[in-house]
Amino acid sequence: MSVQWFPGHMHRARKQIALVMAKVDVVIEVLDARLPGYSENPLLRELRGGRPCLKVLNKSDLADPAVTEAWKDFYRTQGAVPMEIVGTSAKDAKRILAVLPGMVPPRNFIMQPVNCLIVGIPNVGKSTLMNALVGRRVARAANQAAITTKQKRVHIGDELTIYDTPGVLWPKIENEEASYMLAASGAVRETAMDNAEVAARAGVYLLREYPELLQARYKLTELPAGGLELLEAVGRKRGCLVKGGEVDQDKAAGILLNELRAGQIGRISLQKPPKAKKD
Structure with a gap:
């Protein structure tokens, strides 16, 4: 069984991501630690190209710790930087902010801030993490799919700028197992399946x-x-x-x-x- 679930705002979001990607130094891809591979969006991978990527395995407190460690090892072999977090944790947000400057070549970050794009499919906790990174509520967060519908840009100090985007699913999920597991995790609205x-x-x-x-x-x-x-x-x-x-x-x-x-x-x-x- 495949799922086709691509509301109009998601089509617009894909176009927005493509436009802003030219300015981006680092992509922060928020994944669900319970199913990191299924919660990756191949469209985002395509749009990201060769830019450095921080793979944030959110909701790690819900996932099997041994399996999460195996996923981190896997992403390291893929050239990405993995980090397991709990999106509501201020401590974890600080860890993310600390690692981002080191993912780009050295430069004067005051003159040329690090532009980061935070991306992820619906309900992986992207908006919750965005709020934790900024230290205040800038994105609506809820435990259901498709809440964020507009792009935002937030400056964090003088050295970091983070672009937030709506959660984007790809037009059709062909992998049957992925369809069911994403639905089980809550990434797909219950009306879709x-x-x-x-x-x-x-x-x-x-x-x-x-x-x-x-x-x-x-x-x-x-x-x-x-x-x-x-x-x-x-x-x-x-x-x-x-x-x-x-x-x-x-x-x-x-x-x-x-x-x-x-x-x-x-x-x-x-x-x-x-x-x-x-x-």
Whole structure:
């Protein structure tokens, strides 16, 4: 299943990013630490060209720490600078600001400030991070997709300028697994995909990668066989029943997805980095 979700403001945002990129020294790409590869936008990679890139793995407090370390190793092999953060952390914001000047050739930064572009797909926490970097609210932040709709430019001291942009998804997500995992993470509006399908697909992954966390969270005596069976079990445990004692799959799906996104099941990564190719 592929997702086509490209509101008009996203088309405009792509054009804006292309125009401002000529002025940019460093790209700050905000990724969801739970699925860094799926939350990369190939359009942004194309527009960035050879500019230095700081790969910010946000929401790292929700992701599996071991998997996050593996992603950082992977990005280093790609020539990028990875950094795991929590977007609301002032300490992490200072770490980002400290590393940016070192990503460009030495120069008089007062005379020629470092121009940075902060980019990312919807709901990776880009606006929250922007507010933390600036130290005040300059971007509307919310835990749902497609909130920022206009570009902003903010000066941070005399040496840094940061351009903020709307979150941009690419026109069509062809990778089926990426579609479901992005939806499970909250990057795609719930109206774009069927909630029960998304939850069932995420459930298959969770049963394979994090069975102990599922058992502990939902007090399961034995693991269900698949995603739909997991929804059935969660629904019965949480009382999501309709007339006749059947499980309301939509309610059960809502519970599973909301608790997954909130980190209540545990620290979970929804994607692992590609394995290194053997010579």
